[in-house]
Amino acid sequence: MSAVQAQRIKIAIQKSGRLTDNSLDLITRCGLRYSRGKDQLICFGENLPLDILLVRDDDIPSLVQDDVCDLGIVGQNLIEEKRLAFAASGRGTPFEQVMTLDFGLCRLAIAVLEEATYAGPESLRGRRIATSYPFVLGRWLAERGIAAEVVAQSGAVEIAPRLGRADLICDLVSTGSTLAANGLREVERVLESRAALIRTPVPVASEKADWMERLLVRMDGVQRVNGSKYIMLHAPRSALPQITKLLPGNEHPTILPLDGTDERVALHAVCRENVFWETLESLKAAGASAILVLPVEKMLA
Ligand code: PRT
Numbered sequence: 246m247s248a249v250q251a252q253r254i255k256i257a258i259q260k261s262g263r264l265t266d267n268s269l270d271l272i273t274r275c276g277l278r279y280s281r282g283k284d285q286l287i288c289f290g291e292n293l294p295l296d297i298l299l300v301r302d303d304d305i306p307s308l309v310q311d312d313v314c315d316l317g318i319v320g321q322n323l324i325e326e327k328r329l330a331f332a333a334s335g336r337g338t339p340f341e342q343v344m345t346l347d348f349g350l351c352r353l354a355i356a357v358l359e360e361a362t363y364a365g366p367e368s369l370r371g372r373r374i375a376t377s378y379p380f381v382l383g384r385w386l387a388e389r390g391i392a393a394e395v396v397a398q399s400g401a402v403e404i405a406p407r408l409g410r411a412d413l414i415c416d417l418v419s420t421g422s423t424l425a426a427n428g429l430r431e432v433e434r435v436l437e438s439r440a441a442l443i444r445t446p447v448p449v450a451s452e453k454a455d456w457m458e459r460l461l462v463r464m465d466g467v468q469r470v471n472g473s474k475y476i477m478l479h480a481p482r483s484a485l486p487q488i489t490k491l492l493p494g495n496e497h498p499t500i501l502p503l504d505g506t507d508e509r510v511a512l513h514a515v516c517r518e519n520v521f522w523e524t525l526e527s528l529k530a531a532g533a534s535a536i537l538v539l540p541v542e543k544m545l546a
């Protein structure tokens with residue numbers, strides 16, 4: 246690796262899949278402009294010392310664990326599975342989870358055939374469960390003292406019961422429509438998951454430590470403003486306690502005087518959650534007027 250390359254931060258993200266667009270959007274919102282390499286595997290950062298590696302999501306934990314990449318964005322389902330697998334194989338210091346992100350929400354769940362009966366975790370004793378997450382499922386079963394047969398399978402887990410390969414499955418679910426389409430019913434939640442940022446277990450070289458720190462602060466800033474709104478309104482001074490209570494996720498609004506009146510004031514606040522029409526209607530009913538809701542683009546804590 247050349248000295249110049251060594252100063253650049255490498256972040257691994259999913260090449261093509263459910264996490265790709267949101268991962269690229271997050272990095273772009275941190276201020277990166279990039280061009281895509283000919284092989285489509287690397288995006289070279291043009292204005293920051295940061296390059297993006299586009300890979301299969303399953304490879305991201307290893308790339309970060311082995312310090313090939315400094316950072317990675319991947320689902321907690323894979324983070325947990327790989328962490329347990331690496332620990333079982335005695336593979337070095339584990340990568341670190343730096344922050345969770347607000348996309349890729351899903352859950353790892355156990356499902357049975359719709360017509361089958363299910364009487365709680367105890368009824369899994371001695372049954373065969375197909376999954377791509379043998380370590381996470383194995384831990385969940387062990388925590389409950391249940392000896393079941395875990396059938397490791399890398400894909401198409403949902404058809405295993407119909408093929409007679411297993412009695413139940415343990416797979417990722419978001420809307421549940423895939424389970425329904427395969428005649429399956431969700432009975433247990435094994436793990437709640439969302440995308441997360443992971444970092445190498447190795448201390449980052451001093452040449453790039455400063456940029457790494459700045460990048461993490463920017464990512465945190467992007468996460469904070471996601472869904473946040475800036476709200477401005479006029480209100481009777483007497484209604485301020487009631488109006489403040491109605492603002493979602495804000496405790497300390499800024500109150501400003503209005504020209505020519507002592508009774509009414511202007512209120513500005515950042516709301517950490519979305520502001521729905523119902524909230525605006527309640528604010529109006531409490532005496533607020535001239536209500537404006539604006540998106541927040543950046544925030545530095
Ligand atoms: O090629 P590569 O290996 O990179 O992609 P992949 O096919 O392994 O991953 P991909 O793109 O399917 O998922 C990437 C990550 O997105 C997962 O590791 C999870 O962290 C997250 N995620 C969020 C999901 C889902 N939601 C999800 N619904 N991953 C998979 N699914 C599957 C689910 O198992 C079902 O089969 O999508 C199907 C539809 O789900 P329902 O419940 O909406 O019907």
Ligand code: ZN
Nearest residue numbers: 301302303304
């Ligand atoms: Zn994958």
